[in-house]
Amino acid sequence: MPGTLLTPRRLAIAAVCLVSLIVCCGLAYWQWERFSQAGGTFQNLGYVFQWPLFGLFPLFMVWRMRKLAAQRRAEDAGEPVVGARQPVVTVEPVKTPAPDDEDDELAVYNRYLRELNARDQR
Known part of the structure; x- marks a missing residue:
């Protein structure tokens, strides 16, 4: 992992995160259009804020898995881990x-x- 920054796996993960964000932002826009119409409700407005969070969730999971892997490597090396439970x-x-x-x-x-x-x- 330390050798190269751009590997096919990392590019695929980044692509999935980007596509997820684009699709969910599109769904948020769709809900905004529905809210703006005469029959729109506050539920549609809630979805406007909810969809981008769904789109950011894969990125959060990648960050979280990388953080846990770094903690695991530090624990295996016997180093103290900042923020780990004592x-x-x-x-x-x-x-x-x-x-x-x-x-x-x-x-x-x-x-x-x-x-x-x-x-x-x-």
């Missing part, structure tokens, strides 16, 4: 014995509540 450090809760004045059923219930709390803390 591992969560959990601490086990201190388990205290049940007081003698509790009955067995209450002690089991309290142990269950402590386990649920410990899971929520993780």
Whole structure:
């Protein structure tokens, strides 16, 4: 990948992104024409704004996949990744014995509540 900037695969991806944007902008224009007519509704106006976003989505996905691939390569190389999630450090809760004045059923219930709390803390 680092050798050449223009490969057939990259050109095909760029062409798909460009065609997607052109088609979706055409659909936005079509919806604008429908909105401008006497029977046009605000739903048509909503589509005017929505279609260009659909057209930009393939470009966003290419950007996102390239970013994730770069993060993966950096992680494999052992480099710190900026913006990557850091591992969560959990601490086990201190388990205290049940007081003698509790009955067995209450002690089991309290142990269950402590386990649920410990899971929520993780």
